[in-house]
Amino acid sequence: MQELLSKPIFSIGENFDVTLSQLLLAILFVIIAALLSHYVAKLITKKVLAKFKLAEDNLVIFKRLIFFVFLGIITVTTLSFFNIPLTAFAFISGAVAIGAGFGAKTVMDNFISGWILMSERPLRINDIIEFEDHLGRVIEVGNRSTMIRRIDGAHMVVPNSSLLQANLINWTLVDPNIRTSVRVGVEYGSDVSKVKEILEKVMKEHESVIDDPEPMVIFEDFADSSLLFELWFWAKVGAVRELRTIRSDIRFKINKEFQEAGIVIAFPQRDLHFKFAEGKGFPVTLSHPGDSSNKDGD
Structure with missing residues (x-):
């Protein structure tokens, strides 16, 4: 097992061989870095930035920026610690680029649209908006989609690109x-x-x-x-x-x-006018609810 882990799986240039153990450890630490970055971004947002009384959507932007900055720093530090150059992941980047080009176009569109929504701010968290005849409040603007809570309590998950391209009515964009x-x-x-x-x-x-x-x-x-x-x-x-x-x-x-x-709220009313020709008439039946007897007259 140790021989398998220490065996080079590919080479970078002529002087550096990447072993399976180095690659696995690097991937593990990148995952740990992502979790740690998420925790640090959340902690800084709640403990530090919240004291400045920023709007909720601004806090979300800062949280994302802190997350990606810490993720990048920790990832580069981890790779340097294991003496793994960034070029070791060049083949992974190429595969991701090819996959994004063929199968992840929609995901990338929504991801970029999410950042545009948060930067241009045509809608913000807690805004009341009308989208495709649905009225509701913006709960969250995520990387891929935006969550809207409708007036009937149901939650709509709308792709960010759809919101960016739609004719959106924001009832509270300027003021409440x-x-x-x-x-x-x-x-x-x-x-x-x-x-x-x-x-x-x-x-x-x-x-x-x-x-x-x-x-x-x-x-x-x-x-x-x-x-x-x-x-x-x-x-x-x-x-x-x-x-x-x-x-x-x-x-x-x-x-x-x-x-x-003493003012009466109106309700529908109709006046009926009967006109009879001279010497002619027709039988009229008068009845009262619950009365089995009828009276006929001319």
């Missing part, structure tokens, strides 16, 4: 404020000035509705069965589901205020 609206219809004959006053009061009293830009009440339309109003307002949103909660709170408050003010 999002504009939304609530519609309500009141019956015809209602005091529209009073309705506007109540709606403005409801928006002003909600703690998540911001004053700048100022909330607006729009008299939208004379609809079929109602006078239609729409509330436009900006809200500071910390989570995707908070937007739905804010709209729900607004509706609860509107319903309560309208009931106290």
Whole structure:
């Protein structure tokens, strides 16, 4: 066994032979270096960089840079310790390059796209985004893919290259404020000035509705069965589901205020008009639920 491990498996130039034991030890130490680099990067990020109160996506960038720097330093040091020149792995690099060219194109695309996403920052961790009709929060931007938690709780794993090439809507790219609206219809004959006053009061009293830009009440339309109003307002949103909660709170408050003010929220209504020709008629049957008897009339 010892003879097998000490037997040269290939030569580098004319003066250096690489044995199987040297190659195996080098690969083992590279693996250990990767694990150690990951631990050191995580430790430095949590214990040192976290004190500077950096954004979470910036911490991820620094963690990756620290990982690759330490990995490179430890790998080169290990190879030098075993007197193995870097050219010993030239054949491995060539094989990896050929494999990447034929079978790992997508992986490399996603890897590079991940770094572009983290550097250009069209999206960041905790951003609320809309991707292919899915609304959710960015949980993690990895080397190959990005994880998005949808509003229904499901997690989407999206390749980085897809995000980079797609038409992406980032609701919180500049700030956490999002504009939304609530519609309500009141019956015809209602005091529209009073309705506007109540709606403005409801928006002003909600703690998540911001004053700048100022909330607006729009008299939208004379609809079929109602006078239609729409509330436009900006809200500071910390989570995707908070937007739905804010709209729900607004509706609860509107319903309560309208009931106290005697304003009726409209519902579909239809007026039926019957016209009879002179001297003609038709039988009409009147019935009441639960009454088995019917009365006929002309």
